Amino acid sequence: MFGRKKRRLDPLIRQLMEWVGETNVLYRREDLVAYECDGFTLKKGEARAVVFPADTREVAAVVRLLHRENVPFIARGAGTGLSGGATPLGGEVIISLVKMKKLLRVDLDNRIAVVQPGFVNLKLTQSIADRGYYYAPDPSSQYACTIGGNVAENAGGAHCLKYGVTTNHILGAEVVLPDGEVIRIGDEGIPDMPGYDLLGLLxxxxxxLGIVTEITVRILKAPQGKQTLLAYFDDVEEASRAVSDIISAGILPAALEMMDRTAIEAVESANFPVGHPLDIEALLLVEVDGIEAGLKSQVEDITELCRRRNVREVKTARDEKEAAAWWANRKTGFGAMGAISPDYLVQDGVIPRSTLPEVLGKIREISRDTGLRIANIFHAGDGNLHPLILFDERKPGEKERALEAGSRCLKVCAEVGGTITGEHGVGIEKREEMRFVFTKEEIAAQIRLRDVFNPGNLLNPGKGFPQPGRCAEVKQEIKERRMAEG
Amino acid sequence: MTAMALNDLLPAERISRSESSNPLGNSGDWIAQPRTENEIADLLRHADEKGWKVTVTGGGSKRGYGGLRERYDMMLSLADLRGVVEHRRGDMTVTVRAGTPIRELADHLAEHGQRLPCDPRWPGTATIGGVVAANETGPRRLAFGAPRDFVLGLRVICPDGRILRTGGKVVKNVAGYDMNKLFVGSMGTLGVMSEITVKLRPLPPDQCLMYLTFPEGSEADIEPFLRLLRSSTLEPFALEVLNPVLAEKTAGVNRYTLAVAFEDRSEAVDDQVKWVRDHLPEGIGMEMRRGEEALRCWEAWAELGPRGPEVPDTDSPAAAAKIGLRSTETVSFIREATEKASDRGLEVFAHGGAGHGIARIWLRGTREAVLPYLAELRSVVEERRGFLVADHLPFEWRKRLDVWGNRTIPFGLMKRIKDSCDPNRTLNDQRFVGGI
Structure with missing residues (x-):
């Protein structure tokens, strides 16, 4: 009976099973549902199968097979991405790297760690914290997201202002190219290997462009001291100007975060309230770190700069516990929107810091025009905005209005000399918005680069770039939606 | 190729016939000095169509860095393409033309309390374009990172004359591929950068540079202290091991020396200096330069090695190399490099970053003495999975020693990148790894 069942299987599934074992392939419709999207849930598609390779050899074998059979495929980590980068468009085989989750090596003297792609971001810091080290990139999803996924997305986080994003912390990788060839780049963690910066491109x-199967990362010594401040403002513009003042004064905080009134309402209604006043217009969460002796005067300077911008109250965290509570309140901010709205869409524009007041004003206009509330939680020090557009998918037309509002926010960012994504990626979501920042020729140049690595475009097709047949696709989508809605 | 053709593209006074020859090679039959991006585009398009070979130069400090052609049809000099385009002080970013010398940019930024986080060699000559094209760094890379870390955006002219923008002007950006990485460190083989946008850092409120001199200079002598320092929570900006002849030049002591630098608020600098004093083993000499004095030491340091524009001594020309290693191997490497040189009757200047793993050496000597030395050193380094790139050699020598080394790298992919961006091999042909 088993034999007969197997014989009816899609021959490709059978071949995949031969490489990774029967239990490591999902192919039944009900098993594939969990893989129909990532953290960007507004677009879904059905994969042909999901495979769970155990090592590089299996990844390469699976890729060679799919390449030979001309079947598209996607690498996937924890699926926490926010732009649909790991979402199938239909018919792809998903190569899930969650079983490749080992910490392979830690070399504290050279300050490097070698991990498999499925290793969870936060676990790295947890594994070395007792010896006083940590891994700097800290996206809000760090308790779940994988370092492989971080590499794919060049993930950021709250502490990029001082420490940089993922690309600044990746020193080497083993990569399976889309035809199954395995290459190693900078594998001992030695920088500046002769040749083009393939690691930087990946x-x-x-x-x-490729599937990373082993990653060498830089680890850092935890700072000697840390001070966390909260500043409550009655005026968003004053708060924005305080941000610029702090940076202009030559202070380089480890993090400089801002939340507006709507965002504060949400975090205070959610799981980690810390008692922020609900009648303020904005708060700044500032962290300075480094040599203990130098922190006191930095805290004083920041406090004074906030006072000059008519801050209502500035306070310094009494201890690590209080600072941790403030951070938990901030880091769970996106999810907290669930407490005040059935659905939300998060955007990820970046602007020159100095245009913050102007851009926040324009986002308020977009909110008025579309009739949707927009909360702002963002990395103010980097100028990386996260407008959270609140909507109710059950109300006809709201989802479309939310998407439109999101796109308009990005347009505003592009118009002031910024960009459409600072850390979430283009994925499916912002493919068309690429045109806000790049010319046709510049997009073509990027696609030519893709063709060098991924000539058949089998690896994660349809992501990251505007679609040529966009008009037809939109019409089709509208038609499908109408049919679904009956 | 004729001057006639060029005359249609540039005013006559900005086209010149080049000198007969230069021992460093990488010369051009004609030198063109464009002042605008469009002029560069016209020149390149023309060259690409006619099958001319073009080399690109800024201050000329890297003339001896790579290249298997003595001459190109045209040398594109960006020396006239200079100046700040836009300095957004509040955003801590600056957009600058590629031919701007590093010092000119640094002076401008310093007036506003800011700096480029980069301390490359010969800042008066080297241009931002050249530093970015070579991904050049200095001793303070430990805190600064490299150009690949601070370049935010570029304007690039492709060999066929297309002008592309890569990246952007903001400090975080993941829209599309990180195309900046294609050009940073690519030795001008894929496109000509005309404008560069970089992330800036504030000037430090205070700084110091400590020279710690170790009588033995052995690993056993230096390593324990270094390990203690590395595992501390101190935040050194530089942690360079110097060999005795270099230490004599910089610190005035003919001993293996560890240069440790701190930059921070005064209280924090004081605190770290105190830590070093408290933990310094007995018998170790210490000299300290503070504030302006430290700054002047760094300035002097940057001028030490050989550079392109100098007419080389033909009997005993200069050679230099950049070495990449695991940072824990720096001390042993500096010692080995020094001893192996002395075995051959050569005198080498050497320093290496015990926190970042990039070392530099330079020396003078005959070809017969220097090339085997570099080859021997390279085999030592490559055995440890590092690399040695000879980044300053006379042209004739480069034909005998592969400047880029023997490490197996994913060359096929790199070749395809070159073919995709510059199919006619117009730009800096054979200047880069594997003859790219």
């Missing part, structure tokens, strides 16, 4: 390529 990082942030949203899984379209």
């Amino acid at each position: 990082t942030g390529s949203e899984g379209t």
Whole structure:
């Protein structure tokens, strides 16, 4: 009976099973549902199968097979991405790297660690914290997201202002190219290997140039001291100007975060309230770190700069516990929107810091025009905005209005000399918005680069770039939606 | 190729016939000095169509760095393409033309309390374009990172004359591929950068540079202290091991020396200096330069090695190399490099970053003495999975020693990148790894 069942299987599934074992392939419709999207849930598709390779050899074998059979495929980590980079468009085989989750080596003297792609971001810091070290990139999803996924997306986090994003912390990688060839780049963690910066090109390529199967990262010594401040403002513009003042004064905080009134309402209604006043217009969460002796005067300077911008109250965290509570309140901010809205869409524009007041004003206009509330939680020090557009998918037309509002926010960012994504990636979501920042020729140049690595475009097709047949696709989508809605 | 053709593209006074020859090679039959991006585009398009070979130069400090052609048809000099385009002080970013010398940019930024986080060699000559094209760094890389870390955006002219923008002007950006990485460190083989946008850092409120001199200079002598320092929570900006002849030049002591630098608020600098004093083993000499004095030491340091524009001594020309290693191997490497040189009757200047793993050496000597030395050193380094790139050699020598080394790298992919960006091999042909 088993034999007969197997014989009816899609021959490709059978071949995949031969490489990774029967239990490591999902192919039944009900098993594939969990893989129909990532953290960007507004677009879904059905994969042909999901495979769970155990090592590089299996990844390479699977890729060679799919390449030979001309079947598209996607690498996937924890699926926490926010732009649909790991979402199938239909018919792809998903190569899940969650079983490749080992910490392979830590070399504290040379300050490097070698991990498999499925190793969870936060676990790295947890594994070395007792010896006083940590891994700097800290996306809000760090308790779940994998370092492989971080490389694909060039993930950021709250502490990029001082410490940089993922690309600044990746020193080497083993990579399976889309035809199954395995290459190693900078594998001993030695920088500046002769040749083009393949590692830099792969990082942030949203899984379209290669699949990383081993990653060498830089680890840092935890700072000697840390001070965390909260500043409450009655005026968003004053808060924005305080941000610029702090940076202009030559202070380089480890993090400089801002939340507006709507965002504060949400975090205070959610799981980690810390008692922020609900009648303020904005708060700044500032962290300075480094040599203990130098922190006191930095805290004083920041406090004074906030006072000059008519801050209502500035306070310094009494201890690590209080600072941790403030951070938990901030880091769970996106999810907290669930407490005040059935659905939300998060955007990820970046602007020159100095244009913050102007841009926040324009986002308020977009909110008025579309009739949707927009909360702002963002990395103010980097100028990386996260407008959270609140909507109710059950109300007809709201989802579309939310998407439109999101796109308009990005347009505003592009118009002031910024960009459409600072850390979430283009994925499916922002493919068309690429045109806000790049010319046709510049997009073509990027696609030519993709063709060098991924000539058949089998690896994660349809992501990251505007679609040529966009008009037809939109019409089709509208038609499908109408049919679904009956 | 004729001057006639070029005359249509540039005013006559900005086209010149080049000198007959230069021992460093990488010369051009004609030198063109464009002042605008469009002029560069016209020149390149023309060259690409006619099958001319073009080399690109800024201050000329890297003339001896790579290249298997003595001459190109045209040398594109960006020396006239200079100046700040836009300095957004509040955003801590600056957009600058590629031919701007590093010092000119640094002076401008310093007036506003800011700096480029980069301390490359010969800042008066080297241009931002050259530093970015070579991904050049200095001793303070430990805190600064490299150009690949601070370049935010570029304007690039492709060999066929297309002008592309890569990256952007903001400090975080993941829209599309990180195309900046294609050009940073690519030795001008894929496109000509005309404008560069970089992330800036504030000037430090205070700084110091400590020279710690070790009588033995052995690993056993230096390593324990270094390990203690590395595992501390101190935040050194530089942690360079110097061999005795270099230490004599910089610190005035003919001993293996560890240069440790701190930059921070005064209280924090004081605190770290105190830590070093408290933990310094007995018998170790210490000299300290503070504030302006430290700054002047760094300035002097940057001028030490050989550079392109100098007419080389033909009997005993200069050679230099950049070495990449695991940082824990720095001390042993500096010692080995010094001893192996002395075995051959050569005198080498050497320093290496015990926190970042990039070392530099330079020396003078005959070809017969220097090339075997570099080859021997390279085999030592490559055995440890590092690399040695000879980044300053006379042209004739480069034909005998592969400047880029023997490490197996994913060359096929790199070749395809070159073919995709510059199919006619117009730009800096054979200047880069594997003859790219």
